Amino acid sequence: MSGTTNLRVTIWNEFRHERNNPEVTKVYPDGIHAALKNGLMPFGFDIGTATLDEPQHGLTEAVLNETDVLVWWGHQAHDEVDDGIVQRVQERVLQGMGLIVLHSGHYSKIFKKLLGTSCALKWREADEKERLWVVKPAHPIVAGIPEYIELEKEEMYGEFFDIPDPDELVLVSWFEGGEVFRSGVTFSRGQGKIFYFRPGHETYPTYYREPILRIIANAVKWAGSERGANPFYGNAKPLEVIAATKK
Template identity: 55%
Template sequence: MPINAIVWGENVHEQKNATVREIYPDGMHNTIAAALNADAGIEATTATLQEPEHGLTEQRLAAADVLLWWGHTAHGAVEDAIVERVAKRVWEGMGLIVLHSGHFSKIFKRLMGSPCALKWREAGERERVWVVNPRHPIAEGLGEHFVIEYEEMYGEHFSVPEPLETVFISWFAGGEVFRSGLTWRRGAGNIFYFRPGHETYPTYHDQTVHKVLRNAVKWAHNPLGRYTAVHEAPNVPVEKALEPIVERGPKLHRPGEAGYR
């Protein structure tokens, strides 16, 4: 079965900005989905902010293997209930790929537990992306570096938790560097942050970027299925302890009673 991927796009700049609309007449989300669908092992569909429940219903997320997230100007418009719904699915094993300005999205900050802040500059700079973990599956088929001719600069310090792995580091023409490909795991879910993708530049038409995104979807996919036990916090009775024990002292909860959350 192909990997079921959802590309979530804010779909605001495409409607309001003529430059973005010219570069991405079908929307960035559809451009990214088309790049993913070039691989027979991936079946990508899209969802946008404007749809009911932002296109991320319980049923749709339950069937999703990987969610890709691009947002910028309307982070605050994303409903908190949907953010919690997505976080729940990531903990259960759905992969999450956060793109570019999605570093300030509610879902990324929710899962990172940090400000996710950075330096930035819009100047159409050359970005040289160095592959610092060449044996990582996300870097499969890449050389030691690749160049994106026009991009927005992101610079350190990037206030995220220490990553599980660093796959890419970027250098910009202005001199700054940035950890531009990072992985984490939250619960059973694999998370990848990929820096390139400013909306006024044609980054998502770049064939190397397409390769990275397809590799990332395959890496983020957890084939073991949904792990719902991640939410459970059972009160284990004394008589079910693995080794015989004698109950001693007072306790707050009655046998079988649920704990506080």
């Protein structure tokens, strides 16, 4: 694990909508992963990308072993992600790799596997105003963010969101239609830190917005921060025996 500077980040994206939906192509001509990479580069990360249709979905053991934080965007092809790759990602998260799950990635195999629930929610595709309210202003993920961010058009996600109670609730959304949603939540699994962040429907230019990119960058730094000592598992010697062998 490197420090909070020069973190090694891999951005994973299905890269399907951008190739088969002209409306999405207009917004993200090179893919959501490319837009995120360009937007996050000024924060000093070492960034690579991976997509669904690459061999092993671009998530080889070598790639994951060199990744401090994995950013995940998926939507229409969750079921096409190989279970063996999901297991590989889970193992890396438990070992300490950070995971940032964006928008419809809530229904990805990896997010559901790590959280152990359906991760289902209600949704509505409509041009609705969204206000993202900061409800934990001291948290590093929202450093430099005003008390709320207003997005003129976004897809609605509404409660109930079937996730375990999060470690921390950082952001809550209000939508023009009246719904609210837990839009920024943290979890820990093993040695890994996880952040789910709701905004980012593929037909809206959300990932060009500076406050949204800043939150993702802050989350990368938080998820990639240094850990304490690795836990020991198995048959343990008494501490006095260990101390005696060191004399």
